[in-house]
Amino acid sequence: MTSPIRPTLALAVLMAAGPVLAAGPALAQVVLAQAAKVREHSVASGKQVRLVMVPNLKKDCSLGPQPELKVTGAPKNGALIQRAGKVKTPATYRCPNVEANVQALFYESKAGFTGSDEVTVEIKGTDGNVSTQTIKLTVGAAGTKEGPKDGGKDGAKKDSVDL
Numbered sequence: 001m002t003s004p005i006r007p008t009l010a011l012a013v014l015m016a017a018g019p020v021l022a023a024g025p026a027l028a029q030v031v032l033a034q035a036a037k038v039r040e041h042s043v044a045s046g047k048q049v050r051l052v053m054v055p056n057l058k059k060d061c062s063l064g065p066q067p068e069l070k071v072t073g074a075p076k077n078g079a080l081i082q083r084a085g086k087v088k089t090p091a092t093y094r095c096p097n098v099e100a101n102v103q104a105l106f107y108e109s110k111a112g113f114t115g116s117d118e119v120t121v122e123i124k125g126t127d128g129n130v131s132t133q134t135i136k137l138t139v140g141a142a143g144t145k146e147g148p149k150d151g152g153k154d155g156a157k158k159d160s161v162d163l
Contacts, residue, residue, distance in 0.1 A: 038134045045142050046111045048081070051119060051135050053104040055087070056126050061095035064126030067103050072132070073120030077139070078109040080119065109139045 043049045054067040071080060082105050089098045105121060117137040124130045 037131065038136065040136045040138065041107075042138045042140060043107065043109060045109050045114050045139050047142070048106050048108040051105050051107050052121060052123065052133065053087075053102050054123055054125065055089065055095075055100035055102045057089070057095050057098060057100050058126050061098060063100065066101055067126060068124040069103050069105050070122040070124070071105070071119065072122055073118065073134070075107060075109075075117045075119050075137070077113045077115065077117045078107055078137075081106040081108070107135075107137060109137075114139050114141060 041049065041051060052069065054069065056064050056066050058064040066084070069082060071082075074080065082103065084101065084103055086099055087102050089095055089100060091097060105119075107117075107119060109117065115138075117139055119135045119137065120132065121135070122130055122132050
């Protein structure tokens, strides 16, 4: 025969731990939401390539405050250049054919460098949310084809803009 104290004690422990157990998945989602996004780029040595371009468009496609880029991990074998400008979003973008202000970040390796490099940047969007992107760079010889390995969906037109 079991003692009536044991089930009561077990119930009390479960009731006390319930909020902690229930918060577990929610807490995990918050941690995952803040986890850094990792992207990869192949870059020709000594050639400038755009890594990030962030428009000042809100979710409803209206113009918002200028996005902010903050480099938190500089490259060891190259330099970064940050530029601001205007672009017209492509027809395939979630806000098609809208002229928007953008912040862009470019990378250029040291002359003759080949190998790996890495950049980490915090992006504060128009909604005020901050996300972190780590960009792993594979720097090849000068004739190497460049471009993002992940499809480059950073939200802005790529080919007809000097940004």
